[in-house]
Amino acid sequence: QKEVEQNSGPLSVPEGAIASLNCTYSDRGSQSFFWYRQYSGKSPELIMFIYSNGDKEDGRFTAQLNKASQYVSLLIRDSQPSDSATYLCAVGGSSNTGKLIFGQGTTLQVKP
Amino acid sequence: DTAVSQTPKYLVTQMGNDKSIKCEQNLGHDTMYWYKQDSKKFLKIMFSYNNKELIINETVPNRFSPKSPDKAHLNLHINSLELGDSAVYFCASSQGLGQTAYGYTFGSGTRLTVV
Numbered sequence: 001q002k003e004v005e006q007n008s009g010p011l012s013v014p015e016g017a018i019a020s021l022n023c024t025y026s027d028r029g030s031q032s033f034f035w036y037r038q039y040s041g042k043s044p045e046l047i048m049f050i051y052s053n054g055d056k057e058d059g060r061f062t063a064q065l066n067k068a069s070q071y072v073s074l075l076i077r078d079s080q081p082s083d084s085a086t087y088l089c090a091v092g093g094s095s096n097t098g099k100l101i102f103g104q105g106t107t108l109q110v111k112p
Numbered sequence: 113d114t115a116v117s118q119t120p121k122y123l124v125t126q127m128g129n130d131k132s133i134k135c136e137q138n139l140g141h142d143t144m145y146w147y148k149q150d151s152k153k154f155l156k157i158m159f160s161y162n163n164k165e166l167i168i169n170e171t172v173p174n175r176f177s178p179k180s181p182d183k184a185h186l187n188l189h190i191n192s193l194e195l196g197d198s199a200v201y202f203c204a205s206s207q208g209l210g211q212t213a214y215g216y217t218f219g220s221g222t223r224l225t226v227v
Contacts, residue, residue, distance in 0.1 A: 034215045043202060043218040044155070086153055090215070097167050098143050098209040100216065102155040 003027065004091050006103035014111055019076040021087050021106050026070070029094025033065055033072045036088040038105065044088055048074060079110045115139050118203050118219035125193055126227055133188045133222045135203030142208055143167070144186035145216065146178060149200040161186055162209055193226045200224070 004025045013019045021035075032051055036044035050056045050063040050072070062075040072091075076083055089103040116137045125131055137144060145168075146158040160168040161180040175191045186203060200223050204216035 032215075036215075038153070043221050044216075046215045046217070049215050088153075088155065096209055098145075098160060098162070098206055099157055099168055101157075105153045 002103075003093075003101045004089055004103040006087075006089050006106045008104055009107040010109050011106055012109045012111060013079050015079060015081060017079050017110075019079045019083065019108055019110070021074040021076075021089075021108065023072045023074075023089030023091075023103055024070055025072070025089075025091045025101075027091065027093050027101075028067075028070060030070075030091045031094070032092030033063070034090040034092075034100065035061075035063060035072075035074045036090060036102075037083075038086045038088055040085075076108075079108075081110045081112050084108055084110050113138060114220075116203055116205055116217050116219040118201075118222050120222060121220060122223050122225075124225045124227065127193055127195060129193050130189070130191045131193060131224070132190070133201055133203075133224075135186045135188075135219055137184055137203075137205040137217070137219075139205055139207075139217060141205035141217070142183055143206045144180065144183070145204045145206070146186065146188050147202045147204060149202060149221070151199070155202070159186075159188075167209070190224075193224075195226050198224055198226045 035048040038044045048063040060077045064073045086105040088105045090100040143162045145160040159178040164180045200221045203219040
């Protein structure tokens with residue numbers, strides 16, 4: 001079992017729709033969770049982080065965390081073609097090293 | 113002002129050569145990292161340093177040697193390059209080590225191609 005798992009996609013949604021990206025993790029002691037966006041040929045860019053169970057909203061983005069189910073998700077409302085990218089889920093493990101474990105990423109395609 | 117800068121951006125070299133990648137951050141962060149991203153976009157940690165002290169040394173061939181002269185710099189030297197070393201190498205930094213560290217800031221990456 002991979003430490004952090006995501007569907008590689010591609011996930012294709014029409015412009016204006018809600019895109020839902022999912023991530024599961026194996027270390028039950030994990031306490032910090034991040035979503036990065038990576039455009040082709042560019043570096044990952046932090047878009048959301050969440051530490052507590054529940055929802056966290058920032059503009060069109062909502063991160064959801066359920067520690068009991070070891071599940072993190074990212075919702076993108078009113079998806080735009082500029083949201084087309086690979087979304088990486090990253091989990092801070094239970095060791096106090098700053099190490100982030102990344103999933104393999106989900107490619108999102110938003111079609112005009 | 114680039115927050116985390118890496119040089120070079122592209123590196124093409126022959127098998128068996130030795131090469132270095134440099135990284136500098138001006139964010140005042142305490143911790144710096146090297147990650148390797150393979151062709152399937154999978155990012156895997158290699159090393160991390162906190163205030164010049166080695167914290168993480170994952171299962172990486174000893175041909176890879178990091179060096180941190182101060183907390184703003186983390187360099188990566190690779191000896192005897194192999195075809196399998198071809199990847200994008202990202203430097204990153206973060207404030208602290210704890211669970212409340214606010215994620216990483218990544219450099220622009222170095223695309224290494226070994227021929």
